[in-house]
Structures are given as C-alpha cells and as structure tokens.
Amino acid sequence: xxxxxxxxxSPSPSVISASAVxxxxxxHQVFRDFTAEIPKGITGLLGSNGAGxxxxxxxxxxxxxxxxxxxxxxGQDPNTAGPELRQRIGYxxxxxxxxxxVAAQDLVRHIAEIHGLPKREATTRSSDALWLVGLxxxxxxxxxxxxxxxxxxxxxxxxxxxxxxxxxxxxxxxGLDPVQRDDMLELIRDIGTKYDIDVVLSSHLLEEVERIADxxxxxxxxxxxxxxxxxxxxxxxxxxxxxxxxQHEQVAQGLRARGIEVNIDRSRLLIGGDxxxxxxxxxVRDVVAEADASLRRxxxxxxSLEDLFLAEVHGE
Amino acid sequence: MTDSTSxxxxxxxxxxxxxxxxxxxxxxxxxxxxSVQRALGLRRKFRYKIAPVLTIMxxxxxxxxxxxxxxxxxxxLSGETSDYSGYFGITGIAVMLFTAFVAPELMINDRRTGxxxxxxxxxxxxxxxxxxxxxxxxxxxxxxxxxxxLFFVLGYILVGNGPDGFGNTLEVIAKIIFTGLIxxxxxxxxxxxxxxxxxxxxxxxxxxxxFFLTSAFLTNSLVFEADxxxxxxxxxxVELPVDVAARIFDEAQNQLDGVSTSxxxxxxxxxxxxxxxxxxxxxxxxxxxx
Numbered sequence: 196x197x198x199x200x201x202x203x204x205s206p207s208p209s210v211i212s213a214s215a216v217x218x219x220x221x222x223h224q225v226f227r228d229f230t231a232e233i234p235k236g237i238t239g240l241l242g243s244n245g246a247g248x249x250x251x252x253x254x255x256x257x258x259x260x261x262x263x264x265x266x267x268x269x270g271q272d273p274n275t276a277g278p279e280l281r282q283r284i285g286y287x288x289x290x291x292x293x294x295x296x297v298a299a300q301d302l303v304r305h306i307a308e309i310h311g312l313p314k315r316e317a318t319t320r321s322s323d324a325l326w327l328v329g330l331x332x333x334x335x336x337x338x339x340x341x342x343x344x345x346x347x348x349x350x351x352x353x354x355x356x357x358x359x360x361x362x363x364x365x366x367x368x369x370g371l372d373p374v375q376r377d378d379m380l381e382l383i384r385d386i387g388t389k390y391d392i393d394v395v396l397s398s399h400l401l402e403e404v405e406r407i408a409d410x411x412x413x414x415x416x417x418x419x420x421x422x423x424x425x426x427x428x429x430x431x432x433x434x435x436x437x438x439x440x441x442q443h444e445q446v447a448q449g450l451r452a453r454g455i456e457v458n459i460d461r462s463r464l465l466i467g468g469d470x471x472x473x474x475x476x477x478x479v480r481d482v483v484a485e486a487d488a489s490l491r492r493x494x495x496x497x498x499s500l501e502d503l504f505l506a507e508v509h510g511e
Numbered sequence: 512m513t514d515s516t517s518x519x520x521x522x523x524x525x526x527x528x529x530x531x532x533x534x535x536x537x538x539x540x541x542x543x544x545x546s547v548q549r550a551l552g553l554r555r556k557f558r559y560k561i562a563p564v565l566t567i568m569x570x571x572x573x574x575x576x577x578x579x580x581x582x583x584x585x586x587x588l589s590g591e592t593s594d595y596s597g598y599f600g601i602t603g604i605a606v607m608l609f610t611a612f613v614a615p616e617l618m619i620n621d622r623r624t625g626x627x628x629x630x631x632x633x634x635x636x637x638x639x640x641x642x643x644x645x646x647x648x649x650x651x652x653x654x655x656x657x658x659x660x661l662f663f664v665l666g667y668i669l670v671g672n673g674p675d676g677f678g679n680t681l682e683v684i685a686k687i688i689f690t691g692l693i694x695x696x697x698x699x700x701x702x703x704x705x706x707x708x709x710x711x712x713x714x715x716x717x718x719x720x721x722f723f724l725t726s727a728f729l730t731n732s733l734v735f736e737a738d739x740x741x742x743x744x745x746x747x748x749v750e751l752p753v754d755v756a757a758r759i760f761d762e763a764q765n766q767l768d769g770v771s772t773s774x775x776x777x778x779x780x781x782x783x784x785x786x787x788x789x790x791x792x793x794x795x796x797x798x799x800x801x
Contacts, residue, residue: 258632258799282532282634284632292624293625296555296559297554298554305545306633309537311533311537311634312528323524323526324525358526358530390526392527
C-alpha cells in the first residue's frame with residue numbers, strides 16, 4: 196500500500212497550472228494556447244458548447260495527452276502521473292447513464308475501491324458520502340429507479356466517496372429543476388468549503404457559477420479568454436459608480452469638465468468608461484469636495500458574469 | 512446494562528480521507544469481482560440470475576446423467592471413461608449460449624452505461640480494465656468448461672469407473688483443468704471481440720451464436736459438399752475446441768479427420784491472437800471525456 200497523504204505536498208500553489216496547452220483531435224485544434232492558474236477553492240469553467248471543457252477535463256485526468264505546453268494538476272503532470280493522480284481526483288461525468296440495476300451504495304463503494312480505498316473504508320465512506328448528498332435512506336435503491344436529481348447526487352457521491360483532493364464536476368446541475376439545482380449548488384459549496392476539497396465544475400448556466408465559484412476560467416477559441424477570481428474579473432471592465440445624496444448635476448458637470456465620461460442613472464453616476472478606478476478616484480474626490488456633495492458610495496462598476504462572458508467570448 | 516458514563520453518540524459523517532490507498536492491483540481485483548457478480552446476476556434482481564443459472568445447470572446435466580447411469584448400470588459405460596475430451600463437445604451448446612449471454616453483458620454494459628468512463632477516471636488504465644474483464648469472463652466461463660468436466664470425472668472416480676491409479680487420476684484432472692481453461696479462453700475472447708465491435712447487447716449475442724454456427728455449417732459444407740481441403744474444418748469454431756481437447760487427451764476418435772495437430776493448435780492460437788487484437792485495438796479507439 197502506498198500512502199496518499201500527499202494532500203499538501205504539492206510544489207505548486209495552484210491546484211491546476213496550465214501554460215500554453217494545446218490539443219488537437221486530428222485536424223481539429225481544440226486548444227491552441229490555454230493558459231490558466233487555478234487556485235484552491237471552487238472554480239467554474241465556462242465556455243460555449245464545443246469550446247473544449249470536457250476535453251480539458253480529460254487532459255486534467257490524464258486521459259488525453261496534450262499536444263503541447265505544460266500542465267500540472269495537484270503538482271503532477273497528468274501525462275506521466277495519470278493513475279497516481281487520478282487516485283486523488285473525483286470525477287463526475289456529464290451524462291446521466293449509470294448502471295440501472297445496481298444499488299447506489301454498491302456503485303459508490305465500487306468506485307471508492309478502485310480509487311484505492313480498502314474494502315471496509317470504501318463501504319463506510321460510500322455510506323457517508325450518500326448520506327452527505329441526501330441519499331442516505333435511498334442508498335440501497337437501484338439507480339434505475341431514481342430521478343435525474345437523485346442520479347446527479349449519486350454521481351457526486353461517487354466522486355467524493357474516496358476522499359479526493361480535487362473534484363471535477365461536468366455540468367453537475369444538468370437536468371435538475373430549480374429547487375434541485377439550488378440544493379446541488381449548496382452541496383457543492385459545502386464540499387468546497389467545509390471539507391477542503393478543491394472543485395472545478397463546468398456549467399453553461401453562468402448564474403450558477405457566479406453563485407458558488409470563487410474563481411472562473413472562460414475558454415473561447417481554444418484559448419483562455421479570462422481567468423481569475425470572479426470578484427476581480429467583474430471589476431475588470433473599468434469605471435466606477437458614484438452614489439450621492441445630492442448635487443448630482445453639479446458633480447457630473449465637474450467630472451465632465453475634467454474629461455471624465457459620466458452617465459446619470461437616477462441617484463447614481465456611472466463614470467469613467469473603461470478607465471481603471473484608480474485613475475479617476477482623485478478627480479471624484481476633488482469634484483465632490485468642490486460641490487460640497489454628500490458621497491454615499493464610490494466603488495468600481497461590477498459586471499455580471501454574463502456580461503463578462505459575452506464580452507470575452509463574443510466581443511459584445 | 513450500559514454504563515452511562517462511557518456512552519457517546521457515534522456519528523462520524525463524511526470526512527476527509529488521508530489513510531492508505533491500495534494500488535492498481537486492488538482496483539483490478541475490484542473490477543474482476545464486480546464483473547463476476549454481474550455475469551452471475553449476484554446482487555441483482557432474481558430475473559438476472561435465471562439465464563446464468565439455467566445455462567450452468569445445462570452444462571452439468573450430462574455429467575449427472577453419465578454418473579447416474581454408471582451407478583445404475585455399472586460396467587456398461589466403462590468404455591467411455593477414457594473419453595474425457597468428449598465432454599467438452601457435449602457441453603458445447605451450453606458454453607456457446609453462456610458466452611453469448613455473458614460476454615456482451617460484461618463488455619457492452621460498461622460502455623453503454625458510462626461505467627467505462629468512470630473506470631478510466633480512476634487509477635485504472637485500459638489494459639488493467641481489459642485484464643480484469645478477461646480474467647472475470649474466463650473465470651465465469653470455467654463454471655461451464657472446467658467444473659462440469661471435473662464433476663464428470665470425480666463422479667466416475669467415486670463409482671469406480673475413473674482413471675487407473677493415483678498418478679493417472681491426477682494427470683486427467685490436470686488435463687481437464689488445463690483444457691477447460693483453454694476452451695474457456697477460446698469462447699471468452701471470441702465473445703469479447705464481438706462485443707467490442709457493437710454497442711448493442713442483443714446484436715452481440717446474436718452475432719456470437721451465428722459466428723459459431725455459421726463457421727461449423729460453412730466449413731462442413733465446403734469440405735464435405737464441395738471437396739475443399741480438410742484443413743478448412745479447423746475453422747469450424749464449434750468443433751475446434753473439442754478437437755484441441757481431444758489432442759490434449761490424445762483421444763484420436765474425437766479429432767477432426769484430416770486436420771493435423773499443428774493446424775488445429777495453430778488455428779486456435781490464431782483465433783486467440785485475432786480476438787485479443789480486436790479487443791485491444793477496439794478499446795484503444797474508444798475515447799472518454801472527448
């Protein structure tokens with residue numbers, strides 16, 4: 196037996212580190228220059244259909260060898276450390292096809308065993324994982340008798356039962372109704388926060404990623420369109436919002452006089468266009484002081500993830 | 512009565528696992544046992560047990576009849592006691608049906624249900640997976656190749672119609688195990704190869720049965736109706752394993768007429784090699800998480 200207690204021995208601070216990764220399927224180039232540093236926490240992977248999210252998961256698992264570039268997952272190269280690395284990764288595929296005539300607990304235990312857990316541990320932990328995802332009472336039921344929501348939970352349970360350091364979830368909310376989706380997102384959030392398991396999930400629902408992820412990676416055109424903490428990316432567009440109690444017109448005129456673009460939105464001034472907040476902060480301070488206005492709030496303009504995605508992927 | 516001072520609520524719940532992990536060997540073993548269970552319908556509903564149980568019973572019935580007859584009319588069957596290879600011919604249909612049922616179940620079901628992808632996202636590589644599957648299928652097939660023949664011999668031994676002497680008995684038992692495993696591997700690999708090229712279990716089962724029956728019909732027609740060379744009979748895959756068994760037991764009366772030992776053995780090895788190549792290259796082409 197080899198010990199897998201190497202949870203914190205990774206030489207890289209990033210969970211995943213990709214540099215100029217390329218990958219082709221025959222003549223079709225899926226990635227040409229994918230570069231991203233994915234830190235600990237929950238990371239959302241966004242991209243249009245066919246952008247290569249699932250292919251990227253395959254490369255992270257060492258199932259597909261990249262054509263070029265450097266890739267490190269949990270401090271190891273998936274091309275060379277595939278089996279050893281996969282022992283520490285939990286993977287939940289996008290499809291809902293699981294053996295219909297197998298009990299949930301049997302499946303989860305079996306997957307835990309092949310990830311290297313001794314039989315007794317696998318049995319205990321499969322039960323624990325199923326309780327965690329809310330299927331404790333249903334664990335003896337054949338998967339074929341379960342709803343889509345329950346199957347998604349079984350997939351999540353099999354991904355975490357063996358105690359992975361990293362969990363990769365491919366569209367974990369696909370096919371769920373809004374209530375089930377909320378529950379699933381809460382579960383994923385718990386797994387990422389309470390149990391210190393790093394999570395990378397793909398979703399085509401930006402609002403989901405925005406709700407639970409700390410970081411985001413946007414793939415477009417075979418390369419990294421954007422990557423980083425969501426909060427930073429959302430303010431990356433520049434500009435600031437100024438909320439005043441009074442003197443709106445006077446402050447707006449003062450800012451325009453200094454060459455700063457200003458749009459009045461009820462009690463707010465949206466200023467600066469694409470300029471970073473640091474370059475307009477001094478002007479705002481001076482104008483507000485000159486107008487003797489009451490400043491309630493001055494903050495960078497935050498884009499929604501959808502705005503960011505559309506801007507990066509479609510240039511809108 | 513429980514000591515109230517030592518009582519505690521024991522609820523560990525889900526937690527981080529930093530304990531030891533077993534290697535790939537244990538993973539292969541786990542897939543092996545899961546596959547054996549699946550083939551036999553274990554831990555599944557009753558209806559999944561019917562086909563394997565009936566087929567296995569079918570393979571033991573002739574042995575029961577022979578041994579029963581040897582008990583009722585001792586001596587009359589003494590001439591048959593040396594014809595051990597013939598038993599592989601008697602159970603041929605059962606073995607073929609069992610192959611048609613079990614091989615697609617073990618191979619295709621994993622691909623259709625996404626289990627193959629889950630396996631590959633674990634420490635298992637395709638080679639490990641296939642080793643576990645071949646091992647499981649050959650083991651399960653041994654239930655209808657090795658064990659019925661052993662049962663047949665042991666029955667004869669018990670009623671006094673077995674081989675003469677301890678040494679001969681051991682030799683016959685060893686030959687039965689060896690031959691049974693070869694026959695199990697022959698049927699298993701053909702079944703697996705056919706199950707590699709289609710994703711429909713019913714279609715695979717039908718092709719497996721047709722493959723064996725058609726090969727026997729065509730080769731016999733060619734040799735006996737169209738005067739084709741005798742060696743073509745070695746391509747009758749119903750008769751080939753029985754012929755190989757007869758040659759291992761040196762029982763000339765069961766061998767294919769006009770087919771030399773080298774052709775017979777060479778064909779068997781060739782079939783095994785082609786089957787293995789079909790399985791290996793077939794699975795190399797399968798991509799998961801593409």
